[in-house]
Amino acid sequence: MNQVRKFDLALFAACVALFAAMQGMIFTGIIGPFWELNIILICINIILAVSLNLINGYTGQFSIGHAGFMAVGAYTSAVITVKLGLPYELGLVVATLSAGFLGFLIGLPTLRLNGDYLAIATLGLGEIIRICILNIDYVGGASGLMGIPRLTTFAYVFWIMIAVIFFIKNFKNSAPGRCCLAIRENEIAADTMGINTTKYKVLAFTLGASFAGTAGALFSHYFFLAHPASFTFMRSFDILTMVVLGGLGSMTGSITGAILLTFISAFLSDFPEWRMIIYSVTMIILMLYRPQGLFGNKELSVKMFKLGGKG
Amino acid sequence: MDNFLQQFFQQLINGVSLGSIYALIALGYTMIYGIIKLINFAHGDIYMIGAYFGFFATTQLGVGFIPAIIIAMAGAAIVGIIIERIAYRPMRNAPRIAILITAIGVSFFLEYGMILLVSPQPRTFPAVFAPTVYHMGPLVANSQQLVILISALILMVTLSYIVNSTKAGKAMRAVSFDADAARLMGINIDKVISMTFALGSALAAAGGVLVGVYYNSIDPLMGMMPGLKAFVAAVLGGIGIIPGAMMGGIILGVVEAMVSGFLSSTFRDAAAFGILILILLYKPAGLLGKNVREKV
Numbered sequence: 017m018n019q020v021r022k023f024d025l026a027l028f029a030a031c032v033a034l035f036a037a038m039q040g041m042i043f044t045g046i047i048g049p050f051w052e053l054n055i056i057l058i059c060i061n062i063i064l065a066v067s068l069n070l071i072n073g074y075t076g077q078f079s080i081g082h083a084g085f086m087a088v089g090a091y092t093s094a095v096i097t098v099k100l101g102l103p104y105e106l107g108l109v110v111a112t113l114s115a116g117f118l119g120f121l122i123g124l125p126t127l128r129l130n131g132d133y134l135a136i137a138t139l140g141l142g143e144i145i146r147i148c149i150l151n152i153d154y155v156g157g158a159s160g161l162m163g164i165p166r167l168t169t170f171a172y173v174f175w176i177m178i179a180v181i182f183f184i185k186n187f188k189n190s191a192p193g194r195c196c197l198a199i200r201e202n203e204i205a206a207d208t209m210g211i212n213t214t215k216y217k218v219l220a221f222t223l224g225a226s227f228a229g230t231a232g233a234l235f236s237h238y239f240f241l242a243h244p245a246s247f248t249f250m251r252s253f254d255i256l257t258m259v260v261l262g263g264l265g266s267m268t269g270s271i272t273g274a275i276l277l278t279f280i281s282a283f284l285s286d287f288p289e290w291r292m293i294i295y296s297v298t299m300i301i302l303m304l305y306r307p308q309g310l311f312g313n314k315e316l317s318v319k320m321f322k323l324g325g326k327g
Numbered sequence: 328m329d330n331f332l333q334q335f336f337q338q339l340i341n342g343v344s345l346g347s348i349y350a351l352i353a354l355g356y357t358m359i360y361g362i363i364k365l366i367n368f369a370h371g372d373i374y375m376i377g378a379y380f381g382f383f384a385t386t387q388l389g390v391g392f393i394p395a396i397i398i399a400m401a402g403a404a405i406v407g408i409i410i411e412r413i414a415y416r417p418m419r420n421a422p423r424i425a426i427l428i429t430a431i432g433v434s435f436f437l438e439y440g441m442i443l444l445v446s447p448q449p450r451t452f453p454a455v456f457a458p459t460v461y462h463m464g465p466l467v468a469n470s471q472q473l474v475i476l477i478s479a480l481i482l483m484v485t486l487s488y489i490v491n492s493t494k495a496g497k498a499m500r501a502v503s504f505d506a507d508a509a510r511l512m513g514i515n516i517d518k519v520i521s522m523t524f525a526l527g528s529a530l531a532a533a534g535g536v537l538v539g540v541y542y543n544s545i546d547p548l549m550g551m552m553p554g555l556k557a558f559v560a561a562v563l564g565g566i567g568i569i570p571g572a573m574m575g576g577i578i579l580g581v582v583e584a585m586v587s588g589f590l591s592s593t594f595r596d597a598a599a600f601g602i603l604i605l606i607l608l609y610k611p612a613g614l615l616g617k618n619v620r621e622k623v
Contacts, residue, residue, distance in 0.1 A: 078424065125608055131423070133607055135366070137603065137604055139555070140600035143596065144601065256431075264424060289439075296432045299431070300432040303428050303429040304414070307418065
C-alpha cells in the first residue's frame, strides 16, 4: 500500500469517526433540530461547492449556472419518488444522471466560450432551466412541487458528500484531472500539447453538473418541496461565493467556504433585515483584502501547519 | 391576417419603448465593461436607486418630470462614483473573478440596503403626466411611451456627442482602447474611469425614472432582472460598443414584447436569455463587434 492510499485510509477513518460523533449527537439530542438542519445544509452546500470547484477551480471554466442543475436534480428525483412512487435511491441516481446529461448537452456548445462570456451564458442557461420548470404544470409550475417526503437523512447526506469529495479529490490526481488543470493554466498551451480541450472541459462540466443534481435531490427531499424560487441565480452566486471565499481551485477551501457561509447565514437568521447586508459586506471586504480566497489554490494540509501558518 | 399585423405593430410600439429603457441601462454596462472589463452586476441596482431618487424628488420635493430626472441622474452618478472608488478601484489588479464577486456583493448590498432604508414594499410612482392615449388607426400608444422614446433619444444623442466629440470622450475612448498607452499619454485613468461610472450610472438612473413613469411602480429588487437583461442587450450589440448597446436594447425589447404578445409572458425572460445563448454561440463578439483572434 503506497503513501497515498494510506493517507486516504486515515482520512476515511477520520470521516467514520466524525460521522459517528455527529450521528450520536443528533440521536441524543445534543444537536437540536435547528443545527441538524444547518448541518445537513452544510453537507449539501459542500457537495455543491466542491462540484463547482471542479468546473471553476480545477478546469478554470467560469460557470455560474449551478443552481439550474441543482433544480434539475431536485425536480427529477421528486418526480420519481412523488409522481412515480419509486424508491429514493433510484431518484438520487436518476437525478445525478439527468443533471449530468443536461450538463453534457449544455456544455458541448457553450464551453467554446471563455471568460466572462461563458459566465453569462451559464447564468442565462441556469435561468432558462428555471423558467422552463416554472412553465411545466406537471411539476407544479410556479407554486412548486409539494408533498415530497423527507427521505434525506444525515447518513445519506454525509456519505454522499464524502463520496463526492473523494471522487473529485481522486479525479484531480488522475490523468483526465491533470488535463483539466493544464487547461486552467493555459488552454492554448494545453491544446498544443495534444490535450483534447473540449473533451476535458465538457467532462469536468458534466461531472460538476451531475453532482449538483445529486445535491438538488438531497435538498428537495429534506425540505419537503422543490420550488423554482430556490434555484434562482442568487443560489448560483451563493455557491460561487463559497468556492471563491475558500480559494478557487482548493478543495479544502471550498469545504471551508461552504461551512463558513452556511454558518454565517444561520447565525444571521435572527436578524433577517441585516442578514444580506452583513453577508454582502463580508463578501466585499474579503475580496478587497484577500482576493485569492482564504487558501488561495493551496490545500489545507498537515504540511501547511508544519511549515507554520497558512500559505 | 389583419389582426396579426395589428398585434405585430402594437407589440412593436411596446417593444421599442421598453427596449429604449434596456438600451439606456445597457449603455452603462457597455461603457464600464469597455473601460475596465468588469461586468458591473451592481448596474441594475443603480437603475433602481435612480428610480428611488426620482420618486423622492417628485413626492418630497414636488418637482416636475424634468427636474426629477436630472436629480435622479445626478444622484446616481454620485453613487456610481462612490461605488467605483470604494469597491472597484482597490481591485484594479486583482483576479477577474474576485472583482466579479465584489460586484455581486455590491449589488446585494445596494438591494438589501435599500430594503432596509425604504422598506421592501413597492411604491407607487406618481403620475407625472396626464395619461393621454393616442390612437393611430387601430394602434394605441400612450404619452408615457412617447416620453420614454423622446427622453431616451435625447440622452443617447447627448452621450454620442460626449463620447465622440469632446475631449473627455476622447480620453474615454483612449482608455478603453489601451489603458497603459493612455496613461503614458498623460491621461488620468482614475478620473476617466470615475467619469465613465458617473455617465453610465446617470443613464441607468434615467432609465429607472422612465420605468417608474411607465409602470407606476418601483421596488428595491426591481433592478435584478432588467440589469441582467441589459447586459444581454450589451452583449447582443457587441460589448464595449456604444451604438451596439442601443441597438441590442431595442432588439431585446422588441423580441420580448413579441414573445409576450404572441406566446406567453412567462417565457419573456427565457427569450432574453435564449437570444444571449444564440448570439454567444454564433457571433460571440456581438452584432457590431469584430472577431479578435487570441494570440499566444
